[in-house]
Amino acid sequence: MAALTFLGIESSCDDSAAAVVRADENGVAEVMASVVEGQTSLHAAFGGVVPEIAARAHAERLDYCVDRALSEAGLSLHNIDGIAVTSGPGLIGGVLSGVMLAKGLAAGAKRPLWGVNHLAGHALTPRLTDGLPFPYLMLLVSGGHCQFLIVEGVDRFRRLGGTIDDAPGEAFDKVAKLLGLAQPGGPVVEREAADGNPARFTFPRPLLDRPGCDLSFSGLKTALLRARDALVAEKCGITVQDRRDICAGFQAAVTDVLAEKTHRALAIYLEQRPLVPALAVAGGVAANKTIRARLETVCGENGVRFVAPPLRLCTDNAAMIAWAGIEQARAGMPSGIDLVARPRWPLDAQAAPMIGSGKKGAKA
Numbered sequence: 001m002a003a004l005t006f007l008g009i010e011s012s013c014d015d016s017a018a019a020v021v022r023a024d025e026n027g028v029a030e031v032m033a034s035v036v037e038g039q040t041s042l043h044a045a046f047g048g049v050v051p052e053i054a055a056r057a058h059a060e061r062l063d064y065c066v067d068r069a070l071s072e073a074g075l076s077l078h079n080i081d082g083i084a085v086t087s088g089p090g091l092i093g094g095v096l097s098g099v100m101l102a103k104g105l106a107a108g109a110k111r112p113l114w115g116v117n118h119l120a121g122h123a124l125t126p127r128l129t130d131g132l133p134f135p136y137l138m139l140l141v142s143g144g145h146c147q148f149l150i151v152e153g154v155d156r157f158r159r160l161g162g163t164i165d166d167a168p169g170e171a172f173d174k175v176a177k178l179l180g181l182a183q184p185g186g187p188v189v190e191r192e193a194a195d196g197n198p199a200r201f202t203f204p205r206p207l208l209d210r211p212g213c214d215l216s217f218s219g220l221k222t223a224l225l226r227a228r229d230a231l232v233a234e235k236c237g238i239t240v241q242d243r244r245d246i247c248a249g250f251q252a253a254v255t256d257v258l259a260e261k262t263h264r265a266l267a268i269y270l271e272q273r274p275l276v277p278a279l280a281v282a283g284g285v286a287a288n289k290t291i292r293a294r295l296e297t298v299c300g301e302n303g304v305r306f307v308a309p310p311l312r313l314c315t316d317n318a319a320m321i322a323w324a325g326i327e328q329a330r331a332g333m334p335s336g337i338d339l340v341a342r343p344r345w346p347l348d349a350q351a352a353p354m355i356g357s358g359k360k361g362a363k364a
């Protein structure tokens with residue numbers, strides 16, 4: 001196969017990102033540059049991502065991200081074989097900012113254009129980092145996503161289940177808010193939990209009593225709110241140790257749910273008798289050491305390889321979009337200049353639609 005160098009552009013949520021990825025004749029990939037400009041401070045006062053603010057910030061910053069990515073890679077647009085852009089799912093204003101910029105660059109530099117599904121970008125990342133062969137099982141766990149997918153091909157995904165309400169990262173963020181901790185909540189709650197007693201508060205393990213791989217996290221947050229309020233009513237406030245114990249109890253509940261559902265998803269996946277069985281994770285929540293260690297144990301018990309790409313490629317970035325563009329180009333799935341931006345775009349059109357819309361926009 002021919003070597004390919006792609007520019008990737010990502011703007012579906014609150015990260016403006018551009019990257020350059022090169023895949024050589026043997027398919028071995030190198031991330032030549034990956035620029036991510038977060039927007040956390042712009043949305044901090046609002047308790048969530050404000051779509052209009054996000055879209056405006058993307059429109060202001062994306063061209064700068066592209067310039068920086070190209071200059072860090074030491075290339076110009078004329079050295080690029082193709083431009084890949086997230087064309088959904090996500091907050092539509094942001095997706096449009098990226099798609100319009102990509103169309104302009106493609107038309108101006110006469111380069112082919114590829115529309116990439118953001119979730120496909122996450123799902124194909126283990127092939128960029130570890131060269132995983134199809135089929136592998138993917139667990140996406142972030143502030144906006146939570147689903148199990150069997151990745152069978154560049155454009156073939158089977159969704160085994162996902163959250164019916166909040167994503168786990170969203171739950172970590174809400175818990176931090178309930179306890180007066182900083183955002184994003186995941187790392188802070190993890191730090192608090194490290195000094196807490198996970199057995200003091202027993203929070204529910206939602207949906208474990210039902211078959212299948214769907215998950216739910218919103219009830220957990222309500223249970224935690226009740227536990228907090230009971231403490232406040234009893235002694236007019238909560239101590240530092242109370243807070244640590246609540247965080248530890250919450251993290252233990254999320255970990256138990258993810259572990260059990262992963263067992264179930266692996267059982268379905270292993271029915272396909274994959275040659276190199278593997279579970280890959282992506283998303284910010286995969287950074288959590290307790291969750292990660294437990295998933296690794298579950299994989300060990302099932303004789304399955306555990307793959308966790310480096311965090312900067314697990315969270316939202318444009319290298320995964322450039323790579324997915326290369327994979328699509330190699331599979332002969334061209335897009336064109338009439339590419340449309342899609343707010344919703346499920347990877348598995350056969351699976352039942354997912355319910356709800358998270359803090360970070362529509363789930364798909």
Ligand code: KG4
Binds near residue numbers: 143172173185284
């Ligand atoms: O993948 P990501 O950077 O962005 C998207 O959601 O698309 O994930 C961010 C989410 C946030 O909700 C954050 O609280 C959570 O991942 N997170 C964590 C940890 N680090 C980040 N959750 C649990 N433990 C962590 N260490």
Ligand code: ZN
Binds near residue numbers: 118122145315316
């Ligand atoms: Zn994402």
